[in-house]
């Protein structure tokens with residue numbers, strides 16, 4: 001059994017012993033579970049919400065970096081984002097992701113995903129509808145023999161005497177009790193962190209996996225690339241941005257906003273919104289384009305239809321919602337091609353892992369993320385299964401590794417909603433996260449560090465508040481890694497924009513590594529790729 | 538945010554209770570579910586897609602509640618409109634000709 005170190009009782013209502021535990025059931029987690037089971041592992045997948053609807057992909061849908069293995073097309077694909085990503089990506093990983101994604105998407109076709117047919121009579125496999133894709137993935141996970149625990153957020157990892165990961169515990173929130181899983185290997189696929197901004201599907205993404213992994217000593221990479229904001233109808237949640245490429249942006253009086261654009265001009269929009277002024281959009285598209293658009297992305301039109309707005313005729317107010325690391329690129333640092341973290345037995349995939357390897361310093365969306373999620377998920381699940389086979393049958397004593405919010409302290413319990421509010425106050429403003437400056441980063445960090453030290457003596461949360469409390473703690477930890485990393489990069493590169501260092505500094509073509517909880521530290525690591533202007537496939 | 542479960546449409550199948558990723562609903566013995574934690578709603582519309590009886594309405598306003606009545610929503614044809622649009626309702630999703638869809642690629 002799991003030995004209780006501290007905190008609420010470890011005599012959990014359900015308990016499993018498996019080879020691989022996957023935490024998170026979005027694209028990365030489901031691919032990981034299928035890959036692990038396919039190699040003979042006994043697998044449990046635990047999701048905070050419902051595997052099939054939860055996470056960023058299910059309600060949003062994604063373009064996918066699906067490029068047939070034709071050298072010319074692959075070369076073009078690799079170069080299209082190389083420079084935008086600040087040349088921090090690694091061409092070796094880009095090639096692997098292109099190969100793996102091609103194979104995985106072809107599996108989806110075999111499994112019956114309804115890809116449409118294009119003008120040449122060939123199936124178009126570059127885009128996936130969220131609800132269909134994730135419903136299919138749930139079905140495949142189940143038929144692979146994986147046990148799914150829905151509404152079962154993980155709260156903390158278990159570790160053995162050597163410091164290797166040994167499982168996790170969490171809550172069954174619809175039952176009001178707890179679960180624990182002993183596992184030979186664990187895959188963190190908990191997605192990114194969007195600070196409860198209500199960007200589409202993102203409120204389950206609070207950096208929980210980053211926190212749990214860091215409590216075992218895992219490191220992060222690229223956390224400065226965490227400044228993604230995405231456009232939505234004002235007060236809306238549908239942060240689908242592609243069709244804003246057809247938009248003209250205006251002030252309330254109808255005059256154009258200079259430099260404003262969805263791509264390459266979002267910064268100007270943030271500046272105007274930051275002053276408290278409204279920004280309006282109208283889409284310019286001909287009749288045929290309109291038909292195609294309405295069919296391609298029903299979720300984009302949903303808020304407009306329901307408020308009686310014709311976006312091709314009417315000007316409508318828009319906003320930018322923080323997506324932070326979800327469409328940023330920072331996450332857990334990977335140390336090998338199997339997506340291992342620095343902790344033995346612990347693997348990371350999807351948005352929870354750093355995507356710098358494939359996108360560098362910028363993503364914004366546009367297919368690399370989806371490709372990364374399915375590829376890294378596949379690799380993480382495969383290597384977790386292999387690792388688990390090696391430790392199978394070894395007797396290991398598992399102890400709980402969760403700290404803040406879970407361990408007993410002399411102080412009172414954490415007030416989760418006020419903690420969450422305080423963190424959001426620091427990270428949501430455009431001039432903190434989008435447009436960065438050392439003065440504001442330092443001032444924020446002072447407040448965030450004080451918040452953290454105030455939490456150190458707090459008492460364990462009770463069962464009903466444990467999830468919310470740990471979400472607040474995870475967001476606080478994530479914000480501190482983000483801003484420390486942002487301070488450490490004294491240049492602008494990719495999505496990381498420093499007002500005090502507006503230019504790119506070639507001496508900083510490296511990764512920023514971050515870690516630590518009580519003391520947050522940063523260091524640098526070399527990039528894997530060349531500094532070449534143009535890549536070969 | 539989630540605004541309403543239509544008592545006349547809902548069959549108490551409780552699919553929405555399971556499918557909502559942020560656990561907004563509570564099942565009620567012998568009755569239809571209740572919206573128990575409206576503030577946790579992330580306005581993702583997944584409950585509408587998964588409800589087989591088109592009994593839910595999610596307002597596009599993610600920041601606060603909106604007054605709606607079942608009659609208004611019936612009149613506007615709102616129930617089930619999104620499930621229809623994503624192709625999960627009977628009849629699926631009719632795709633325009635490839636030449637038209639091609640206009641978006643490029």
Ligand SMILES: Cc1cc2nc3c(=O)[nH]c(=O)nc-3n(C[C@H](O)[C@H](O)[C@H](O)COP(=O)(O)OP(=O)(O)OC[C@H]3O[C@@H](n4cnc5c(N)ncnc54)[C@H](O)[C@@H]3O)c2cc1C
Nearest residue numbers: 024026027028048054055056063154191350351367369370
């Ligand atoms: C509006 C929008 C549009 C996008 N469009 C594109 C696009 O066109 N192309 C593209 O490539 N990418 C796009 N992206 C990004 C893409 O959706 C993500 O990269 C992708 O979903 C990542 O997959 P994932 O499995 O890592 O995370 P997610 O899909 O976010 O899934 C994470 C899962 O982890 C679970 N979880 C979280 N915490 C816990 C916990 N403590 N315990 C258990 N489970 C937990 C969540 O419930 C969730 O199910 C878009 C994102 C958004 C928001």
Ligand code: SF4
Nearest residue numbers: 547548550551553588
């Ligand atoms: S899914 Fe629809 S029919 Fe079923 S309980 Fe929910 S609202 Fe009622």
Ligand code: SF4
Nearest residue numbers: 557578579581582584
């Ligand atoms: S819109 Fe999403 S979060 Fe809100 S109730 Fe429906 S499924 Fe739950």
